[in-house]
Amino acid sequence: MRFVLVLLGLMVFGSALVVVDTAQRDRDLTRTLSEHRLVIQKLNVTYAELQLEEGALASQGRVDQIAQSRLFMHAPAANQVTMVSR
Amino acid sequence: MPALNQKRTLAPDANDRLVRGLFWLGAHWRVAIVSGLFALSALVLLGRAVQLQVSEQGFYLQQGGDRQQRAQVIPAHRGMITDRNGEPLAISVPMDSVWINPMELTKFYAQLAAGALPRKIKDRDPIQTLAKFLAMPKSSLQALVDSNRAKQFIYVKRQLRPSLADQIRAAHLPGVGLQREYQRFYPTGDAIAPLLGFTNIDDQGQAGLEASYNNYLAGTPGQRLILKDAYGHEVDDLGVVKEAQPGHDLTLSIDKRLQYLTYSELAKGVADHQAEYGSAVLMDVATGEVLAMASVPSFNPNNRASMSPALTRNRAMVDQFEPGSSMKPFTITAALESGRWKPSSTVDTNPGWVRIGGFTIRDHRNYGVLDLRGILEKSSNVGASHIAEDIGAQALWTNMRAFGFGQDTGVGFLGEVAGKLEDWRKWSVSGTAAHSYGYGLSVTTLQLATAYAALANHGRFIHPSLLKVDGAPSFTQIAPAKDCDTVVNLLQSVVSPQGTAPKAQIAGFQIAGKTGTSRMIGTDGSYSKDNYNTVFAGIAPASSPRLVLIVVVTNPQKGSYYAGDVAAPIFQNIMTGALRMLNIRPDNLPKQPAQITKATTPVAIRPAKAGGT
Numbered sequence: 001m002r003f004v005l006v007l008l009g010l011m012v013f014g015s016a017l018v019v020v021d022t023a024q025r026d027r028d029l030t031r032t033l034s035e036h037r038l039v040i041q042k043l044n045v046t047y048a049e050l051q052l053e054e055g056a057l058a059s060q061g062r063v064d065q066i067a068q069s070r071l072f073m074h075a076p077a078a079n080q081v082t083m084v085s086r
Numbered sequence: 087m088p089a090l091n092q093k094r095t096l097a098p099d100a101n102d103r104l105v106r107g108l109f110w111l112g113a114h115w116r117v118a119i120v121s122g123l124f125a126l127s128a129l130v131l132l133g134r135a136v137q138l139q140v141s142e143q144g145f146y147l148q149q150g151g152d153r154q155q156r157a158q159v160i161p162a163h164r165g166m167i168t169d170r171n172g173e174p175l176a177i178s179v180p181m182d183s184v185w186i187n188p189m190e191l192t193k194f195y196a197q198l199a200a201g202a203l204p205r206k207i208k209d210r211d212p213i214q215t216l217a218k219f220l221a222m223p224k225s226s227l228q229a230l231v232d233s234n235r236a237k238q239f240i241y242v243k244r245q246l247r248p249s250l251a252d253q254i255r256a257a258h259l260p261g262v263g264l265q266r267e268y269q270r271f272y273p274t275g276d277a278i279a280p281l282l283g284f285t286n287i288d289d290q291g292q293a294g295l296e297a298s299y300n301n302y303l304a305g306t307p308g309q310r311l312i313l314k315d316a317y318g319h320e321v322d323d324l325g326v327v328k329e330a331q332p333g334h335d336l337t338l339s340i341d342k343r344l345q346y347l348t349y350s351e352l353a354k355g356v357a358d359h360q361a362e363y364g365s366a367v368l369m370d371v372a373t374g375e376v377l378a379m380a381s382v383p384s385f386n387p388n389n390r391a392s393m394s395p396a397l398t399r400n401r402a403m404v405d406q407f408e409p410g411s412s413m414k415p416f417t418i419t420a421a422l423e424s425g426r427w428k429p430s431s432t433v434d435t436n437p438g439w440v441r442i443g444g445f446t447i448r449d450h451r452n453y454g455v456l457d458l459r460g461i462l463e464k465s466s467n468v469g470a471s472h473i474a475e476d477i478g479a480q481a482l483w484t485n486m487r488a489f490g491f492g493q494d495t496g497v498g499f500l501g502e503v504a505g506k507l508e509d510w511r512k513w514s515v516s517g518t519a520a521h522s523y524g525y526g527l528s529v530t531t532l533q534l535a536t537a538y539a540a541l542a543n544h545g546r547f548i549h550p551s552l553l554k555v556d557g558a559p560s561f562t563q564i565a566p567a568k569d570c571d572t573v574v575n576l577l578q579s580v581v582s583p584q585g586t587a588p589k590a591q592i593a594g595f596q597i598a599g600k601t602g603t604s605r606m607i608g609t610d611g612s613y614s615k616d617n618y619n620t621v622f623a624g625i626a627p628a629s630s631p632r633l634v635l636i637v638v639v640t641n642p643q644k645g646s647y648y649a650g651d652v653a654a655p656i657f658q659n660i661m662t663g664a665l666r667m668l669n670i671r672p673d674n675l676p677k678q679p680a681q682i683t684k685a686t687t688p689v690a691i692r693p694a695k696a697g698g699t
Contacts, residue, residue, distance in 0.1 A: 027321040034312070034320035041161065045248055048163075048179045055174055055273020060346035075666065083675070 155324065158312050162305030163268050164289050165333030167282060167296075169342040170375075170554045176282055176296070178268040178289065178333075182251030183244040184220065188234040190261035212259040216242070219254050244287060245269045270296075272387040274342060277349040280381035280400040281340070281552075283500075284393070293398055295336070295552065298500040305333035337554045339375035344368055347663045348378035352637065355656035356382045359642035365401035366656070367535040368664060369634045371625075373555045374539060374548035376497075376532070377633070377664075379403075403495075403502040406528040407638065410604030410649075411465045411586075412621045413486075413524030415541060415573050417473055418458055420485035422569040424477045429458045429572055435468040443516030447471050447523075463579040465586050465601060467523045474522030475515075482521055483510035488564040489537040490547065491529055497552045505529045524602060535636045538623050542598075542631035545570040574598045578628050581654075590624055590654040592662050594672035598631075599624030599657065601649035606641065617641045622653035626661050627673040635661050 056062075067073040111118050138146065167176035191213065197203050213231060217224040220243050227242065234240050244267065246254075251264050270285045272278075283294015291300035308330030313322035348366050356364040368378040385397040399405065421427035438452030453464045461469035474482055487493070492507025506528045513521065520526040529537075532550060540547040544567035548559050577598035581590045586601045602621035608614040623636045637653040637660070646652065665672075 027315075030321055030323050031319050033323070044163075045180045048177055051174050051177050052179055052271050052273060055177070055271075059273060059275070060277070060343060061350070064346075083672075 154313050154315070156312050156314055157327065158310045158320075159266070160308035160310055160326070160328075160330040161266060162307045162330040162332040164270070164285070164305055165303040165335045167303070167336045167338060169338055169340045169345070170377075171341065172337070173342045175272065175274055175278060175338065175340070175342065177271050177273070179271055180248060181245040181267050181269045182248060182264045183267050184216070184242045184246060184251070184254060185263050185265060186216070186231065186240055186242055187238050187261040187263070188231045188240060189236065189238050191231050192235050194260045212262060215257060216254070216259055216262055219250065219257075220246075270387075274346070275388065276384040276386050277346045277380070278340065279384050279387045280398060281379050281402075282387065283398070284387045284390075293500070294400060295338070295499065298498055299336055303333045303336055306331040339370075339373075339377065339551055339554050340379065341377045341667075343667055344664055345378040345380065347667070348635075348660050349380040349382070349384070351656055351659040351663075352380045352639075353382045353384070355637075355652070355659075356639060358644070359639060359652050360644040361639045361652070362641035362643075363401050363405075364637070364639040364656075365405070365531045366635065366637045366660065367402050367531050368660065369535045369539045369550065371539050371542045371631045371634055373559055374536065374550045375555050376535075376550055376552050379532070379552075400499070400501075401638070401640075402531040403497070403499050404530075405640075406503050406505050406530050407606075407619045407621075407640065408525050408527065408604045409529045409534060409621060410524040410602035410619065411467075412534065412600050412602030412623045412649075413527075414462055414465065414470050414522070415577060415600055416486055416489055416537065417470050417482065417522040418462060418576065419541065419565055419569055419573050420482050421458070421473045421477055422572060423485065423565055424481055426477060427458065427473065429576060432457050433461065433466075433469045433472045435466050435472075438468065440468050440471060442471055442475065442519045443514055445516040445519075447519060459576045459579050462576050462600065463582070463585045465580075470522040471519035474518050479510040479513045479518040479521075482518065483507070483513070485565070486521070486527070488547070489540055490533055491527060491537065493533075495530075495532055495536060496549050497532070499552065502532075503530060505533055524604060531636050531638050534621070534623055534638075535634055538625060538636065539634045540564060541570050542574060542625040542634055543570075574625060574628055574631065577625070581624075585650075586648070587622060587650040587654040589650060590622060590657050590661075592626065592658055592665065594675055595626055595665060596628035596674045597624055597626050597661070598628040599654075601654060603647065603649040618647040620647065620649035620652040622649050622657045624657050624661060626665060627670065629673040632668070632670055633661065633664060635664070 161180075163180070164178040166174055166178070168174050194203075194212065213227055214224050217227045220227075222243075230240065230242065254262065255264055268289050270289065272282060272284075279294075281294055283296040283298075284292055285296050286292050289304070291297035291303065296303065309327040311324035311327055312320045313324060315321045348368055352364050352366045355361075364380075364382045366378070366380045367376060369375065370377055379400075379402050381399070381401040383397050385394070386392045418427075422429075432455050434455050435449060435453050436455075439446055439448045441447075447467050449464070449466050449468050453460065453466055453469075456464065456466055456469050460466070461473075486507055492505050494504045495502065508527070510518075513526075517526050536547075536550045539550075543561070545563055545565035546561035546567075547564045548561045551559070575598070577600055578596055579585050580599050580601065581587050581597045587599060590597055590599050600623050602619075602623070604619045604621075605613040605615070606617040606619050608617065618641065620639045620642060621636065624634070625631045626633050626635070635657055637657045639652050639656065642652045
């Protein structure tokens with residue numbers, strides 16, 4: 001009888017320690033999660049800015065102008081075209 | 087004295103034990119008092135503990151929560167608008183707005199002056215620091231604080247770059263806060279601005295598609311409850327109070343490249359002819375998708391200062407005009423449908439004018455006897471009037487109505503007009519004739535494009551769409567395929583050297599089209615002799631139609647005012663580029679040139695993907 005009581009007492013004590021440990025781990029994980037959420041937000045900001053930058057750099061007008069003035073590109077004339085028929 | 091009281095009440099029936107206890111007490115009364123006091127204070131402590139833990143628990147729980155719990159905003163940004171290939175046309179970029187709490191700032195300076203603040207506070211002049219960050223004079227910021235002493239929230243500057251906002255946040259200025267906001271950016275700028283519209287500073291759509299689809303695009307931020315420890319770290323997630331609703335992305339039917347081409351060529355044409363305004367709609371015949379919709383003049387949507395109602399107007403849907411001769415193909419379709427006319431049927435247009443219902447209808451000159459092809463090729467008003475007289479108002483009206491004139495197109499654009507097509511019973515004799523060559527009714531550019539697309543699509547009417555269409559759309563057969571194909575065939579003469587628009591020809595392709603030059607109604611309500619509206623409606627390639635393009639240029643002031651000289655060349659420039667970009671096979675190579683090689687295996691053509699992976 002006394003042995004069982006001691007055992008139960010020890011088990012209660014042990015589980016109390018585990019609760020403390022779990023709570024601590026929960027907090028750590030929550031903190032990590034919130035840090036990751038912040039990172040996601042930051043990355044979203046960067047992504048939006050990069051998209052914007054891409055849009056500005058790849059705007060049709062700019063591409064058009066660079067193709068013509070810097071790369072000397074032009075639409076091929078009729079006699080420069082080779083038609084490939086299937 | 088409690089001990090004496092006890093003695094008196096208990097003394098009469100005290101047994102032996104109690105008597106001994108009392109004797110002991112009598113000998114040790116000091117100890118008794120002290121232990122009694124101890125017992126009492128233990129009782130008081132216990133009572134207080136019960137009070138705190140049980141009866142006032144709710145209050146302290148709430149107080150603790152208020153100090154440690156934080157409501158965290160779950161951000162939800164407005165959806166992106168992209169073109170049909172996923173290229174962004176409108177993006178929401180996070181920005182930060184700076185606000186101040188003038189009451190707190192005033193208090194801070196008062197305490198500073200009184201020396202009530204600890205010495206370790208480094209920044210002794212937050213207004214100066216903030217003014218430096220924002221590059222604004224300190225005096226104006228000081229004035230803002232002074233004139234709003236009683237307020238707790240005032241925006242100082244909205245929509246700062248996040249990098250600058252981070253510096254301000256790091257400075258930990260008292261009474262200064264930051265708020266996350268979103269600003270809308272339009273990478274394509276003015277090329278598509280009248281169609282997309284714009285949002286206001288609170289990211290709500292104000293015009294164009296931004297307003298039409300505001301509920302779909304807009305996101306609602308959510309809220310989450312969290313627990314923070316003394317260091318400000320998040321230690322516990324107490325659950326989501328309100329779920330965030332991110333905005334949906336909107337995929338348009340527009341092709342960014344074609345849009346840019348259409349806009350720039352239209353803008354050039356409008357400028358060359360010093361016209362008042364212009365619009366153009368490029369439509370995919372098979373799906374009814376609008377591939378490009380341009381409106382000139384336009385505005386820079388990234389700069390609110392450049393906006394004015396005249397510039398933000400989408401001329402392709404909000405403005406209506408009398409289509410003039412560009413309606414004649416539908417008159418001819420009605421004639422063929424009636425069964426009374428064949429392509430070879432002739433009309434005598436001598437002497438180049440005719441009086442109907444008290445009005446004189448004139449041709450450009452006397453064209454003599456014309457068949458149906460001739461009527462379209464020369465754009466004879468007299469010929470069209472004779473046909474209208476023959477088939478009657480009802481047949482003409484039924485046909486026009488079926489092609490969508492006078493009705494909402496259903497694209498759901500805010501402010502779109504439905505045009506005007508009066509009931510045929512109200513038409514006078516001269517009115518019937520007028521309708522046959524495009525007067526007395528008004529249409530929008532989009533309506534005209536839809537009608538020509540139905541004509542090109544063998545009489546299948548498809549509702550136009552500004553959004554990308556997946557799969558084959560449903561259609562209504564509104565006219566016999568044979569008759570529509572005949573009209574498309576007849577329309578090829580218009581771009582021939584004998585027609586009204588040889589400038590719309592495109593090398594290598596058969597083009598079917600029709601010009602329309604109409605007098606505009608002046609301020610006095612009568613037709614002007616100086617102000618014209620020019621239209622060119624074209625179908626390419628005519629042998630197997632893929633694209634329809636309508637170009638409308640209103641009130642050209644320089645050079646010719648004929649549609650064949652104003653709108654047709656713009657059509658040619660845009661359509662040439664569009665056919666090339668979409669890799670559409672030429673159907674009119676003069677002779678099989680030597681360069682044509684027969685490939686034994688099909689050549690896989692991969693469209694170049696912009697933007698990389």
